[in-house]
Structure formats: structure tokens, C-alpha cells
Amino acid sequence: MLLENIDYDNLKKRGFLRQKQEGFFILRARRRHGVFEGKHLESLIEISNKYAKGFIHATTRQGLEIPYIKYEDIPAVEIQIRQAGLETGTSGPRLRTTTCCPGNNWCKSGLINTFFLYDRIEQELNIKCALDLPHKFKIVISGCPNTCTRAQQSEIGVHGTIDFSTADKHIGYAVYLGGCGGKTPRMGFKLGKVFSEDEVLIIIKNVVDFFKHNAKPKQRLALLIEEIGREKFLKEVGLNGIG
């Protein structure tokens, strides 16, 4: 196969990113919740030794990447990845892997079960890594207001919090919308309410749907909100007066 005939975007969607060195690709491996078991790591070590250069790079979004995969080895690597119970990340105009800290599973500051929310987003909303969208879109979940996954700097950032406005001071969810990094960095704005987990799911669904149908190619959510105005955006996603 001539290099110019390769469908690079299709490979990118499948988690094989073209690297700087011609003819080589980076395998972007991921696991739900960012949790890799021994068998996953063993398989990645094997892939790295057999098809690449014997090292693995830990990414900023809880993935593990192996550079120097040759184009012709991609089908064999894909089979091994699936057999090991691993998934691949993605790149391009799509939803990235949702990142979450351990939350109350083992962090002593954790207020919410971040893994549980992660699973509900994937299973109930079918909002999963590699969903095609007009541009890059990130969802992050943090277990408490320390926001270790940086809830303020992603399109949708959720963190556990205590609702001090209620008599029982129950635990709920704070939500930030419209943050991003990159060439046009923006801090997300915090919604003026502590939500239940079910309400958070509705917000995520509405915001992703709105972005999918209204953003222009290469327009981050922050810039779409700036274009149409925050008030109109909130109205469109069912959050009138909560911004």
C-alpha cells in the first residue's frame, strides 16, 4: 500500500495515529475508568516488544501509547488488543475517552462513584469514545472539588460536591460547561446548582446532542457558546436560568 493511499482519518478513529516519522503509527490504548489490569499490561508489553520499540508512553488522558507500529502490522495489533480486553482511544473530530479519577472507590477525598457515572454515560446514553462530532470534545469526572481531572478545562466537567444549601447537606454533582485547552483555551463556567446523577446524565445528553447538531467543523463548544451567547445556549440545552 502506498502511503498516500492510506485512509489516515479512519486509522485515527480506530486509535492508530500517524506519527512524525513516515510510515509509523502510534497505538493509543485505553481501558474504562483508566484501570489497566496485569493481563492488559502484559499484552501491551508484548505488542511493544514484537511490533514496536519496546517502550510504552503514559498519556495525559489515562491512556497508554505505543509508537513505532508499522502500517502493515496494524491488523495483527488490533486483533491482539481486542483479545486482551483492551480498547483503543481516538483522535480527530470526535469524543475523546472520558477521564475519571478514582472518586470514592479508593480516594479518601472522594464524594461520588466516578466509575459508576462513567458507566452510565456509556451504557445509558451510548456516549462513548470515538463518537463522531464536529470537533474534539472532552468529558471529565472528578470525585470531589479538588477536580484532579480538571473539570473546568473540558467541554463537560463534573465533580462531586456537598450541597450546603440543603438541610441534610447531601452529596451531589457540580457541572462545568464550555472549557477547553488548545489554541483557544477557555475556562468552563459553573452551573448554579448542585445536581443529582440523573440530572447530570440529562445535561450530558443535551449538550452533546446540541454540539453535534449546531457546531461548525473545527469549532470547540466554548466558541459555539460565545457565538450564540450563553443565555441562548443554556435555553437550548434545557438549563434556562441555571448558568
Ligand code: SF4
Ligand atoms: S478529584 Fe478528589 S476524589 Fe478525585 S482523585 Fe482528586 S482528591 Fe481524589
